Every structure is written in C-alpha cells, then in structure tokens.
Amino acid sequence: MILEVDNLQSGYGRIPILMGVTMGVAEGEFLGILGHNGMGKTTLMNTLMGHLPTTGGSIRFDGQDIAQLPPHKRSRAGLGLVPQGRQIFPDLSVHENLRMGMAGGSSEDLDFLDEILTLFPRLQRLLDRRGGALSGGEQQLLALARCLCGRPKMMLLDEPTEGIQPSILEEIVDTLKVLRTRGLSLVLVEQNLDFIAALSDRVLTIQKGVITGQMAPEDLKNPELVSEFVGMTTA
Amino acid sequence: MDIAIIVGLDVISGIASLVLISAGLAVIFGMMKIINLAHGEFLMLGAYATVLSVSAGVNIWLAMLVIAPVFVGLVGVIVERCLIQFLYGRLVDTMLATWGLSLVIVGGTTMLFGNTIVGVASPLGGFSVGEYQSSLYTPFLAVMAILVMTGVWAVMRYTRAGLIARAVMQNPDMAATLGVNPARVYMATFGAGAAISGLAGGLLAPVAGVVPTMGAAYIAKAFITVVGGGTSILWGLITASGLFGFINQIAAFFTTPVFGEVILFIAAVVLIRMLPTGISGKFFKGRL
Numbered sequence: 001m002i003l004e005v006d007n008l009q010s011g012y013g014r015i016p017i018l019m020g021v022t023m024g025v026a027e028g029e030f031l032g033i034l035g036h037n038g039m040g041k042t043t044l045m046n047t048l049m050g051h052l053p054t055t056g057g058s059i060r061f062d063g064q065d066i067a068q069l070p071p072h073k074r075s076r077a078g079l080g081l082v083p084q085g086r087q088i089f090p091d092l093s094v095h096e097n098l099r100m101g102m103a104g105g106s107s108e109d110l111d112f113l114d115e116i117l118t119l120f121p122r123l124q125r126l127l128d129r130r131g132g133a134l135s136g137g138e139q140q141l142l143a144l145a146r147c148l149c150g151r152p153k154m155m156l157l158d159e160p161t162e163g164i165q166p167s168i169l170e171e172i173v174d175t176l177k178v179l180r181t182r183g184l185s186l187v188l189v190e191q192n193l194d195f196i197a198a199l200s201d202r203v204l205t206i207q208k209g210v211i212t213g214q215m216a217p218e219d220l221k222n223p224e225l226v227s228e229f230v231g232m233t234t235a
Numbered sequence: 236m237d238i239a240i241i242v243g244l245d246v247i248s249g250i251a252s253l254v255l256i257s258a259g260l261a262v263i264f265g266m267m268k269i270i271n272l273a274h275g276e277f278l279m280l281g282a283y284a285t286v287l288s289v290s291a292g293v294n295i296w297l298a299m300l301v302i303a304p305v306f307v308g309l310v311g312v313i314v315e316r317c318l319i320q321f322l323y324g325r326l327v328d329t330m331l332a333t334w335g336l337s338l339v340i341v342g343g344t345t346m347l348f349g350n351t352i353v354g355v356a357s358p359l360g361g362f363s364v365g366e367y368q369s370s371l372y373t374p375f376l377a378v379m380a381i382l383v384m385t386g387v388w389a390v391m392r393y394t395r396a397g398l399i400a401r402a403v404m405q406n407p408d409m410a411a412t413l414g415v416n417p418a419r420v421y422m423a424t425f426g427a428g429a430a431i432s433g434l435a436g437g438l439l440a441p442v443a444g445v446v447p448t449m450g451a452a453y454i455a456k457a458f459i460t461v462v463g464g465g466t467s468i469l470w471g472l473i474t475a476s477g478l479f480g481f482i483n484q485i486a487a488f489f490t491t492p493v494f495g496e497v498i499l500f501i502a503a504v505v506l507i508r509m510l511p512t513g514i515s516g517k518f519f520k521g522r523l
Contacts, residue, residue: 049412075414087409089402091522099395100402104414108395150413 002027002062002154002185003048009056010047017043019209020057025154030176030186032200032217034193034230040209041189042084045158048187049081050074062153076104080152084159086143090132094123097131097142101149113149119175120145122168137168144172154185161192173198193220205229237365242488244364248373250480251380255439256453257460257472258383259432264461265468266404266424269319269329273337274457275450276344277429281307281436282445283344289355295441296358303437304430311429315422323421337450344447357441372442379438383431388469391523400424401523459503465513469523474514479503 003025011017017040025031035041046052048059050071059067066074075081089097098116102108117124120141126134134142140160147155161169176186176199189206190196196203197220205213213229220226260274271277281303288298318336322329359371391397400420403410407417443449460479464471482502487495510517 051408051412070416071408071411072414072416075412081412083409083412087406087412089405089409091405092398092402096398096402099398100410100413100415103395103399103402103410146413 001025001060003187004060005048005057006060007057008044008047008054008059008067010043010052010054012043012052016055017209018047021206021209021211022057023204023211025185025187028180028183028185030180030188030199030201032196032203033187033189033206033211034191034196034203034215034220034226035189035206036191036230039206041206042158043209044206045081045083045156045187045189048074048156049079072104075150075152078151078153079156080147080150080154081156082140082143082147082158082160084162086136086139088131088134088139088142088146090130092131093127094129094131094134094142095127097146098123098149101146104150112151116145116148119148119178122171135165137164140164140172141168141175144175148179152184154187155179157186157188159190160188161190161195169195193226196220237367240364241367241369242484244369244373245488246481246484247377249484250476251373251377252439253456253460253476253480253483254380254384254472255376255435257457257464257476258380258387259428259430259435260457261461261464261468261472262387262431263425263428265466265471266400266428267323267421268466269323269326270333270458271319271425271428272330272334272454273314273340273450274333274432275452275454276337276340277307277311277432277450278436278439278453279344279445279447279450280310280340281433282440282443282449283348283353283436284433285437285440286353286355286445287348290353295355299437299440300434303440304434307433307436308426308430310433312422312426314429315425319425320418320421337454341447341450348447350447352444352446354445355441370442376438376442383434384469384473387431388523391468396423456499459500459507463503463506463510463513465510465515465517465519467513467515467519467522470519471513471515474518478506478514 001024005021005023008021009016009018021044033041043052047054050069054067058065061077061079064077066077089100098113099108123141123145160172188196188199197217200217203215203217203220204211215229256278259277260271263271284303284306285298288302289295318332322332357370357372359375361368361370391401399415403415403417403420411417460475464475479499483495483499486498
C-alpha cells in the first residue's frame with residue numbers, strides 16, 4: 001500500500017466534514033472515489049495534501065506518517081495534487097507554470113519537462129501563452145502536466161471533468177492510461193460516471209464524509225447499484 | 236535654455252529619489268500585500284550603516300553599495316522571523332506592529348548614536364550648466380534608480396527564485412502544493428525588500444541629513460508612491476514615481492519646495508480617489 005488512510009477526520013474550523021475515512025491505495029493502482037457535491041470529496045483531497053488540518057486518524061504515505069506535515073513537505077515526499085479549478089498561475093506563461101511543477105526540487109530538469117510535454121502535444125504550441133488565457137480544457141492538461149513535472153509517486157486528481165469539452169476528456173483519459181503503465185498511482189474523485197469508469201481499477205463511494213461502499217468500475221453502468229451507494233438518481 | 240536643463244535635472248532627480256526610496260516598500264507590498272511602516276527606518280539604518288562605515292575608514296562606495304544593503308537585509312530577515320511572520324494576512328496588525336518597530340528602531344538609534352545630524356561628503360564633484368551649478372551625484376542617483384529597477388526586473392523575470400516568487404505572489408497555496416514553502420519565500424522577499432531600502436538609505440546618506448528620525452521624511456512619500464502605483468511592483472513604481480516626481484519638481488519650481496510637496500500630496504489623493512487600486516491596478520493588471 002502506498003497510501004493508507006485510517007479513520008481520517010477533518011473539516012473547516014469547527015464544522016466537521018470527514019467523519020472517519022478509511023481507505024488504502026496499492027502501488028500503481030487507480031482508485032476512483034464517487035460522490036455527490038458536498039459529500040466531502042474535495043475536503044478529502046485537501047486534507048490528504050495538507051491544506052486542511054487532520055483532526056483525527058492517520059495518513060501513511062510511502063511508509064511515512066504525513067498527517068501533520070505541511071503541504072510542501074507532502075509534495076516533496078511524492079504526493080501531487082491537481083486541484084479542483086485547476087489553479088493555474090494566471091500571469092505565468094505555460095512554460096513557467098510547468099517549471100513551477102519542479103519548484104520543490106533542488107534544481108530544474110528541463111529535459112524532463114520536455115519529456116512530459118511529449119505526452120501533451122496540445123500544450124507544445126502554447127508554451128509562451130499566459131496560463132490565464134488558456135481554455136478550461138487546456139488549463140486542465142496544463143495542471144496535469146505541471147503536477148507530473150514534480151515526478152509524483154501518487155497523483156490526487158480532483159474533479160478534472162468539471163467544465164471541460166469531451167474531446168479533451170478523452171485526451172486526459174488516454175494520457176493517464178499511459179501514466180499507469182509507468183507506475184503512477186492515482187486517486188481520482190469525480191461525479192462523472194463515464195470518466196471514473198474509464199480509469200479506475202476500483203471505485204469507492206463517499207457520502208456525508210464516510211466511505212459507504214466499494215464497486216467494480218463495470219457496476220457503474222448499473223444505475224440501481226450506483227444510486228444505492230451514492231444516492232445518485234441520474235446515471 | 237540652461238534653466239530648462241536644470242529643471243529637467245531636478246525632475247529626473249525627483250523621480251529617481253522616489254524610485255529609490257519606494258522600491259523596497261514596493262517589493263514588500265507587491266509581493267506580500269503588507270505595508271511596512273518601519274520602511275523609513277530601514278532607509279535610516281542604511282544611511283547610518285554608510286556613515287558609520289565611512290567614518291571607520293571604509294571606502295564610501297563599498298559602504299553605500301554593499302554594507303548598507305547587506306546590513307539592512309539581515310535586519311529585515313530578523314524582523315520577518317521575529318515579528319512579521321506571525322501577522323500575515325492581517326494588514327492593520329502588520330501596520331501597527333511595524334509602526335511600533337519603527338519607534339523602537341528610532342529610539343535605539345538615538346540611544347546609541349545621539350540625536351545629532353551626521354553625514355558623509357558627496358563622493359562626486361559638480362558640474363556647471365551655463366551659470367548654474369549641479370552635482371554629478373544627481374545623474375548618479377538616476378543611474379542607480381534605473382539599475383535597481385532593472386535588477387529587480389531581471390531577477391523576477393529570469394531567475395528560478397524570481398519565478399517562484401511570482402508564483403507565490405499569485406497563489407501561495409498552489410505553490411505550496413508544488414513543494415514550495417511560502418514562509419521561506421516571504422522571508423527572502425522581506426529580506427530583499429529591506430536590502431533595497433538599505434541600499435537606498437546608503438545612497439541618500441551623502442545628500443540627506445542623517446538623523447535617527449530621518450525616516451519620517453521618507454515614509455509618507457514612499458507610501459503614497461507605492462499605493463498610487465498599485466501592486467504591480469515595477470510598472471506601479473515607474474508610473475507613480477514618474478508622475479509624482481514630475482508634479483513635485485515642476486510645482487516646486489513654479490512655487491516653493493513646500494508647495495511642491497503640498498501639490499504632490501493633493502495629486503496623490505486625487506489619483507487614489509480616481510484609481511483606488513493604483514495606476515497598475517487599472518492599466519498594468521498582472522504585470523510585474
């Protein structure tokens with residue numbers, strides 16, 4: 001297990017959101033987490049990354065207890081987050097955004113940056129463009145590429161499909177499948193059933209801050225099963 | 236014609252001193268969105284470092300260009316670690332704390348060196364334009380102002396540290412997600428801003444009366460220049476210094492130096508009323 005989360009609790013100020021999340025991710029595994037808005041998906045991601053304080057439970061990553069580490073130390077330990085809303089630096093160029101992906105290391109490896117870019121042909125033409133001037137889909141690709149520039153062992157991917165045209169979604173799926181063959185582990189939170197089914201080895205469902213069940217990706221095509229675990233009525 | 240050249244030199248000198256006295260404050264405000272009210276005292280410490288080094292026999296160029304910025308830069312790092320780091324995101328608290336700090340620095344300096352004017356001789360001679368005399372130090376200050384701006388620009392634009400600093404300025408949480416420790420960036424930025432202030436203080440030492448309370452003469456001008464310029468460090472500083480320096484010197488020429496200052500402050504009030512986010516907030520949004 002590269003990531004072991006046990007009874008994790010967290011929230012905003014005094015308002016608890018995560019009520020005790022327990023899950024594990026094997027090395028090289030793509031884990032999907034499915035849930036409605038407001039069920040704690042983004043809170044889980046931000047707690048794993050360290051942007052929200054862990055108020056109970058433990059997080060072990062790559063053999064190390066990281067629950068009390070600040071975000072930059074978790075990043076240096078090999079955890080990468082592609083956050084909701086993508087968080088591209090708007091006034092940095094695309095190339096500078098990618099260089100920021102290497103900011104945690106002691107030096108920049110521009111050859112590795114070029115290697116990552118071969119996975120993202122669409123970005124190659126945009127290197128001098130301001131990050132803020134890209135379309136939502138291009139920004140999502142940039143956010144993925146930027147994260148990969150930091151050579152993460154595990155990527156946390158928070159709702160990448162939000163507001164993105166389908167053609168780019170297919171590109172993202174294809175790119176991530178390539179990365180799986182290179183040993184990356186992934187935790188993906190989503191409410192887009194097709195996207196999560198296309199990528200995940202295993203899907204957990206989250207409701208009101210606890211994991212409510214586990215499904216095989218094939219089961220996502222069965223609306224009754226999905227609504228039983230997630231409370232989703234539309235499939 | 237000669238008088239026009241002299242007035243032109245005055246205007247250049249006015250703009251250059253505004254750039255120099257405001258640059259350190261602009262870096263700290265632009266990067267960290269905090270106002271350092273001890274900025275005037277940082278200038279004063281730079282001036283004292285220069286004067287004391289020179290009277291200890293150090294070469295004046297070395298004192299102004301190296302000792303003053305290094306010393307005040309270190310003071311800045313210590314201040315950030317001991318005071319500022321606890322107050323990020325609390326604008327008013329930071330202003331109060333740095334104002335208190337300024338009183339402490341003034342008091343301490345007075346205790347150590349007395350409340351008397353000290354000084355160093357200007358290291359450059361004069362030149363004449365027709366029947367008027369001017370000091371070579373004026374064009375030197377202008378060159379230094381340009382060098383400081385170019386230096387800040389080059390570091391921000393072309394170095395890895397500058398890139399990281401710009402990223403933290405735009406989104407500290409995301410920078411942390413990518414492995415940057417924002418606290419260290421803030422410490423370095425505050426130190427760099429203080430060092431620039433120290434350099435400016437050193438450069439002003441030959442042309443200003445160096446007393447413990449001299450900072451008060453500069454903080455107001457630096458403050459309005461930075462607020463008038465807005466958060467874009469370079470463009471805000473260039474445009475606001477250019478505008479205010481020009482208004483100040485021209486008004487001083489047609490009236491008196493005192494009225495020149497009055498008109499400068501009125502212009503600043505009007506400008507900030509019309510452009511509450513400063514010149515760069517309106518015209519150079521997102522630029523360095």
